[in-house]
Amino acid sequence: MSAHRTLAPSTYSAGDEQQLGRFYDALTAEEALNPRPRHYLVGGLDDDPVELPKEVYEALLHVVDAMRKGLSVTVSPTSQVLTTQQAADLLGISRPTLIKALDEGRLPYTRSGTHRRIALPDVLEYREQRRQAQYAAINALSVDVDETHDIDQTLADLRRARKAVAAKRRASNAD
Numbered sequence: 001m002s003a004h005r006t007l008a009p010s011t012y013s014a015g016d017e018q019q020l021g022r023f024y025d026a027l028t029a030e031e032a033l034n035p036r037p038r039h040y041l042v043g044g045l046d047d048d049p050v051e052l053p054k055e056v057y058e059a060l061l062h063v064v065d066a067m068r069k070g071l072s073v074t075v076s077p078t079s080q081v082l083t084t085q086q087a088a089d090l091l092g093i094s095r096p097t098l099i100k101a102l103d104e105g106r107l108p109y110t111r112s113g114t115h116r117r118i119a120l121p122d123v124l125e126y127r128e129q130r131r132q133a134q135y136a137a138i139n140a141l142s143v144d145v146d147e148t149h150d151i152d153q154t155l156a157d158l159r160r161a162r163k164a165v166a167a168k169r170r171a172s173n174a175d
Contacts, residue, residue, distance in 0.1 A: 013072045020068035027061055080120040081110075087118045091127055101126070 014020065027039075039057050040049040052060070063073050082090070088098040101107050102116060107126045109118045 014067040014070050017068050017070055020064055024061070024064045024068050027057075027064065081117045082120055082123060084116050084118065087123045090123055091130070 039052045041052055042049045063075070066073050084098055084102070085095050088095040091098065098107075099116075102109050102118070107118060108122050109116045111117070
């Protein structure tokens, strides 16, 4: 599993309520026993069971209970708080660039003493805004070439534009 894998809220609809009811009954049948039984998840190979932590078991129990009643279930991870370095890594930018964005108010944050903390959903939303702005900029710079335009003329225009940009860059470097 990737270190930067993020989870979006996911909604699951009830399937076969009878099968879910039997599954729920099997999960809850042992609750009165002492000591409380342990539950395992078994993969494709029978010799690789993984014990479910109590929290995962209880979450599974709530999900199955709701689904057996015909309800849809939305699993939504709670907000994780990131350091500025973690947020910068996730965004693919330098930490100073992120600090500048925070100071300019482009991204909300909280302070914990002298440290800034940023909520993961805010970082993901900012990343999506940046991505949309990048797509818009690329769209604005793109040239629509179709059969109605002369391709040779379009290429000549692009070469002239490239030369003009290079000349401008050389002039600014000479200063």
